[in-house]
Amino acid sequence: MGRTGPDRRAILTGALAGAIAAPAAAASRKPPAISRNLPDVVVVGAGAFGGWTALELVERGARTTLVDLYGPGNPRAASGDESRLIRASYGDREIYTRWASEAFDLWHQRQEEFGRRVIYANGSLRVVSPAALAAQQPIFERLGLPLEILTPEEAHARWPQVRYDDAETVIFEPKSGAVKARESMIAVAETFQAKGGTVRVGHARPGAAAGGKLSQILVDDEPLSAGLFIFACGPWLPKVFPELLGDRIRVPRREIFYIGSPPHDRRYRWEHFPNLADPLAYTAADIDYGTKIAARLPDTAMDPDDGERMPTPFLAEQVKDYVARRLPGLVGQPVVAARVCQTEYSDNNHYIIDKHPQWSNAWITGAGSGHAFKMGPVLGRNIADWALGAERPPELAALFSLSAHGPAVGGQTRD
Ligand SMILES: Cc1cc2nc3c(=O)[nH]c(=O)nc-3n(C[C@H](O)[C@H](O)[C@H](O)COP(=O)(O)OP(=O)(O)OC[C@H]3O[C@@H](n4cnc5c(N)ncnc54)[C@H](O)[C@@H]3O)c2cc1C
Incomplete structure (x- = not known):
């Protein structure tokens, strides 16, 4: 990694600076409050959902590991295009x-x-x-x-x-x-690492669970424990959770x-x-x-x-x-x-952002339905808040809930 060197920053002081500055009317991004009592978090998937969520989590003070099968910005990911x-x-x-x-x-x-x-x-x-x-x-x-x-x-x-x-x-x-797209996901992962996050390349799958909570995942068959898990595996979600999502996301x-x-x-x-x-x-x-x-x-x-x-x-x-x-x-x-x-579509083109039905400390996020990349910064902020316990607006909890989604076969494509 390490692509965010002084040469890149110099670009900002050059001719492009005016053109790329934040719009004057935009509200400044408030840095999230840092808390010392957060669970360790594992985010699986470094695409638009997982990369931005991991960045927001590490900014809130959570010790966060981001695991990706092929690495941030990889060409198989839905977030990996130009x-x-x-x-x-x-x-x-x-x-x-x-x-x-x-x-x-x-x-x-x-x-x-x-x-x-x-x-x-x-x-x-x-x-x-x-x-x-x-x-x-x-x-x-x-x-x-x-x-x-x-x-x-x-x-x-x-x-x-x-x-x-x-x-x-x-x-x-x-x-x-x-x-x-791809370049942003690399920048997100680099920034996440610069702020203390850990990136691992490996295949993750759910591991042991107890008392209604997931205790660990297996990364290339090695256990990795945490208090909170976010599964953001994009088009792979039906493979990671075949019974739960096999027919809810089409690829x-x-x-x-x-x-x-x-x-x-x-x-x-x-x-x-x-x-x-x-x-x-x-x-x-x-x-x-x-x-x-x-x-x-x-x-x-x-x-x-x-x-x-x-x-x-x-x-x-x-x-x-x-x-x-x-x-x-x-x-x-x-x-x-x-x-x-x-790409990965739900039946009604709404996202899925919900807790796993069996594990109260595991979230499933995805089903971008052709329109999630742009939302990355907002998705990351909201998913990090909700996963750390902030109350979800009831209408959004309902809209993005697993139970609101039926089989995705034959759903209308709206990208
Ligand atoms: C052609 C095309 C055009 C699009 N156009 C737009 C657009 O113009 N605007 C827009 O907003 N959206 C657009 N989208 C949609 C958007 O790109 C996707 O919805 C979004 O990128 C999905 O992000 P994601 O994080 O869910 O999935 P991904 O980006 O696929 O990320 C999932 C990651 O999980 C990793 N992973 C999977 N399984 C495992 C595992 N078991 N262990 C570890 N890691 C794992 C993968 O390696 C991958 O990196 C488009 C999509 C496509 C395909």
Whole structure:
């Protein structure tokens, strides 16, 4: 590790400093109160759920070990890709709009702390249905979040790089953008270690339990005891708890393609172009890696350990069809990179954050359902609070409870 050296910090004092400073309106992140009477904690999984939770726990003074099978930011993890989108438009699901807005501010603050650039606030353009807009607009107004409703002509006049059909309604959400995924998870783990946390690479599974509590896990068959356990194993959760979660989380394959720009064409870079979402695909503007376009793939199960990660040629063609329709300036440009990931969906696209039904000191957190990466800083803060005994708002306890989730087969995918 040790990537947060002075060279990275120097970046912040250079030309980028103004652009990456936390937004002026953002509330400062209050450091959590440090307590001396906390249990030792083991967090299993160093992705968006586990990495941020471990960081928040060590900041509260808990002796915390973060165990990951392949290491923070690994390419099999759902959090291991190049980038992830952050946007607050969630139709009528206000809790996620709130959290995304909070997370946006926290990402900026954490970025300062990490000393490396991880968030790019380039805004997002989204094609919405009248029903989604009617649900979303009052929520944005209530929360004071900026939202612009554009005709296709207005959108095209502002960003000639994109082409919309006449009948489409487009919204522009300025307080949104993209975050570096794998790099952020490495930064989170490094910061966790710098604050006294321990990172271990190993395969964890539940071990001995007594009196309604889990006493230890086995890491590569060696016991590791603690007073509190957080299982944040993402798409592996059904493998770790097959009886409990085998049918509650489904794990489909996803393919992402990055299209290069011509050498002297900067129009599709994040400085000049927002991210896009519409019923056909979603994209992220070029952050030194090409324009990211997600292929639309019907749910195909993927094993997170053994799944081959070679992109599928017909999906590359599908992405090029999308380019021809939406992004004419990129027609004929090459695929410069591709990533194959799997993701993890619950039946209703709400997360699972709950205690294990048999062990009162073990939590299960995950089922990110295509939208958890952006929430990392908020998830970590809340999960750390709740696991250490803070009262959960009853509506959130109910929303994220295991019992609120049925079999995930055939659930609607909303990423
Ligand atoms: C293609 C794609 C696009 C997405 N786009 C977005 C987006 O734009 N915005 C957004 O907010 N979200 C997005 N998501 C969703 C988001 O990335 C995920 O919901 C989130 O990253 C899941 O984090 P996690 O911590 O649950 O899982 P992971 O990141 O997979 O982390 C789980 C970790 O647990 C470890 N592990 C597993 N089993 C064990 C074990 N037995 N012992 C030890 N360690 C173990 C793994 O090695 C892994 O590192 C997207 C997901 C995908 C796949």
